[in-house]
Amino acid sequence: MTAVVVEHVTKVFNKGRPDEVTALSDVELTVGDGEFVSLIGPSGCGKSTLLRLVADLIEPTTGAITVAGKTAGKARRDQDYGIAFQQAGLFEWRTVLRNVELPLELRGLGRAERRARAEEMLALVGLADFAGHYPAQLSGGMQQRVAIARALAVQPPLLLMDEPFGALDEMTRERLQGELLGICAKTGTSTVFVTHSISEAVFLSTKVVVMSARPGRITAAIDIDLPARDEAARQSERYFEHVTAVRQALRGVPAESAP
């Protein structure tokens, strides 16, 4: 079963008004099980819109979206995905632990089970010692890790991330990228990841989807095959070749198939 199927999706905002905008035009996308797909493109290319459509935060104007074999709306109600945004969006009045517990609480899990699961997730992102802290006591990178732990808490088959590391500094960003890959490998989660960093997209993904603006559409899909995803990989020849390929695709040079 494929994690996400997007078929002939078009999204028009403010339809029929003078400020009508076609955010997405006839988009097709498939995310296989266990795949890590990055959406990359200039501002206004509709990459976030596409992610929100998959999350059923907004509805497509035309076309169909299938998540885990169901409609996007059904998948949302069944909590078949976890989501993280650029801002951590933690609840300042809840401790770190209770923030991670929130989605479990809403699923009606018992107190003990909730707590155990949340602690497990916090250990996964390396914040076990901060369970009793309030969000305002944490740094930006730590808050973002809590948000990821929260997204993973329901152990969803699919993870949706909208520039989750966008507001962090380069060092924190690279460390979290490594952690994220480790978590995805461990849990077997499929991921859709929105970014505007080429290096981030290449390092994380099994497939990079390049989009262009006005109207938003997909111009290329580049498969990435790195033998390993570690610090050495960031320096490898293969890695730089992929970076160049994505860069060219972004500039509109026809993409060669990956070497």
Added chain:
Amino acid sequence: MRRTFFVLLGVVIFAALWEGYKLVGSPDGTVVFGVRVLPRADDLSMPHLWTVFERLGKPELTGGRPVWIVILHACVFTFGITAAGFVAGALIGLLLAVLMQRFQLVERGFLPYVILSQTVPLVALAPLVAGWGGTIMPAWATVAVIASYLSFFPVAVGMLRGLQSPSASGVELMRSYAAGWWRTLVKLRFPAALPYLFPALRLAGAAAVVGAVVGEISTGTRGGIGRLVIEYSREATSDPAKVYTAMLGAALLGLFVAGVVSLLEVPLMRHRRHVEVVTL
């Protein structure tokens, strides 16, 4: 336009509630366990709204001037006191804010008292300030002192926040221009403080009205609307609608002051947004 409509709608709803309660409420109020929890609905306690408006047109005393003229005069008198108190209070508030911004020690020493002055009911001093009337200042000025006491506070706190609002980069930019404290104040801090100042002035205006009304009552100053409320309320048993006409006058004064204060900002705030400051 929309706002005006909604306010008018609110007035209509209020009038409907008033007359509706008169229809269904018990004339002697509702008494539960010896405590009257709902007010009396008889014409003596809650006259019909039209009676109140009719009363405005009739003479104050037999053969005297119509009530609405008396009330208008009283409003003008109280407005004068309010304006004097407001201007004095706002100037003191501005001065305090500038001093507190300039000298950290002043801020640390005085700000707690400025805040304290609002948490404690120092308006209770009003009857004591009354003693000053006729000796060290005219009677009306004591009322203005009370009004200014109530209005200085929002200005001082709002303006201080405003003066402190420019970012460090803005201050450093001025420093790179070799601008001194005064030029930084005039070119950077004052303009930056305007969005904070005007909401504070509105609060100060409302507070000055309350101060003037309360001040008139507790100092026994004659001629103003606050005094009229008290005088007319004593006639409530014989002429119940009269006190409501005075209330209308007080409300009108409050509205008028609020309107005047918001006019102040029109030339300066055309392209800017307000910043509400939590004063307490």
Added chain:
Amino acid sequence: MKALPPLVVGVVAIVAWQLTVTLGRIAPFILPAPSAIWAELVEQKRNVWEAALASGTNALLGLVAGALLGVLFAMAASRFRPLAEVSIPFAALLSALPIIALAPILNNMFEATSSIPRRVVAAIIVFFPVFLNTLRGLREVDPIHRELMHTYAASGWTFARKVRLPGALPYVFTGLRQASSLAVIAAIVAEYFGGLQDGLGSRITSAAAFTAYPRAWAYVVGACLLGLVFYLTTLLLERLAMPWRTRLIA
């Protein structure tokens, strides 16, 4: 260390006040000396206490009633948009009016010999800041929280309970802080307008009428202490209700 500058200012002010009054031979009706006020306060402490208790009860009942109404009404207005559309400008307008002047009317509507009118005045005055602040808090929800709860398929009630209400709490307390001192002021000042005379307000006016100015000032000090108690209690409640904020300060 932080308390030093205000402490110095306070002591200097009181000493300066004492010296001005005694050396400048200022008549007590203009300004009595702090020492005279203190002596009266000690002598009258029973009366001050009783009057403060009466005023404090009125203020507390008014505060609780007004605050409850304000919060409930704000919740209703945040639920039904038209209600908010009408009530926000209307309430903003009303709060610019001298509501305290309602006191004599309420004395007519209820009984001049009961404590109800003063409590009602306090409640009405308290209502506006609590209502306006709470409503603002309820309406301001972080868009990310909104989307997040949507992805959790949370119901409207769950959303209100888990996000809206806790998010509005700081705003409720902003309103309550303002309301707490307003309630005390209203309960005291309402007595200037007549009605039952057993609180601090009437003691101040009657002492002033008998030209017993130091005694009047002693009651004012009592009123100040009452106001402080209300304000500090509200601050304490705020700390207790929002531990995520206090931890930051600690």
